[in-house]
Amino acid sequence: MSDLVGAPRITILVDNKANDGLLAEHGFSVWVEVAGRRLLFDTGQGPALAGNPGKLGVALHAADTLVLSHGHYDHTGGVSLVIDSAPAAHVYCHPAVTTPRYAIRNGAARPIGMPESARSALEWVPPERLHWTTRPIEVAPGIGLTGPIPRLRAYEDVGGPFFVDGEGKHSDPIDDDLALWIRTDRGLVVVVGCSHAGVINTLKYAQRLSGGSRIHAVLGGFHLGEASETRVARTMGALTALGPDLIVPCHCTGELAVDKLRQTLGERVRLGSAGATYTFDGDDR
Numbered sequence: 001m002s003d004l005v006g007a008p009r010i011t012i013l014v015d016n017k018a019n020d021g022l023l024a025e026h027g028f029s030v031w032v033e034v035a036g037r038r039l040l041f042d043t044g045q046g047p048a049l050a051g052n053p054g055k056l057g058v059a060l061h062a063a064d065t066l067v068l069s070h071g072h073y074d075h076t077g078g079v080s081l082v083i084d085s086a087p088a089a090h091v092y093c094h095p096a097v098t099t100p101r102y103a104i105r106n107g108a109a110r111p112i113g114m115p116e117s118a119r120s121a122l123e124w125v126p127p128e129r130l131h132w133t134t135r136p137i138e139v140a141p142g143i144g145l146t147g148p149i150p151r152l153r154a155y156e157d158v159g160g161p162f163f164v165d166g167e168g169k170h171s172d173p174i175d176d177d178l179a180l181w182i183r184t185d186r187g188l189v190v191v192v193g194c195s196h197a198g199v200i201n202t203l204k205y206a207q208r209l210s211g212g213s214r215i216h217a218v219l220g221g222f223h224l225g226e227a228s229e230t231r232v233a234r235t236m237g238a239l240t241a242l243g244p245d246l247i248v249p250c251h252c253t254g255e256l257a258v259d260k261l262r263q264t265l266g267e268r269v270r271l272g273s274a275g276a277t278y279t280f281d282g283d284d285r
Ligand SMILES: [Fe+2]
Pocket: 027, 028, 072, 074, 075, 193, 194, 221, 251, 252
């Protein structure tokens, strides 16, 4: 448990917000350079990933690892593009990423699963490079994936009306939801996709897997847009207790939750957007 890695450099490639000159879309993707590795975490819907990396000087073809946080279209739509441009990359995801899934609001079912192009691209990844992440794994010393995250807190749910069938008979536990953690000398840096397992469940589990390291930073979607006041309040309380130095809410966190984060945790909260880079060396921008 003593492996520490040097400061990662994390660039948001795709987000609901984007810096000037970049495409914004409802989706999420980040580029992580750490310990000589180049990991892509999620792919957005596809269109933003086709243009934003080049404008940011990120060479997707140099990715050695693609991680999928879960199978929603706004995280997996660019999978075929990545597999085409970085054919040697290892792919890590839970087998449930390919499950058909739906959001049902006002009686209307909307498919929100992985697009067919991504499904067939995954089929072409050679088995030795396709890692079904059904349990925690370290992709390199000090760099880990949680695998499925235990849902220990009753106040945290998947965050929306999600089902595995269009009739709404079977709710979707989103068992594939996973997070990336990196153990640095300042503590853990945790990257989440949509936090469907709950952001506090996720942080606590990453902490446990990494040998109890403190949380230095958390970056990604917290999916609190449809959360109850109780859930938001309890999440703020738990985050305050965890005491991260940097919190970067992105993507599906929800505006009210971002306001609450700012009120609660002040300067430590920096709203994410495509084009933002975090170097974890005291010079983040
Ligand atoms: Fe999402």
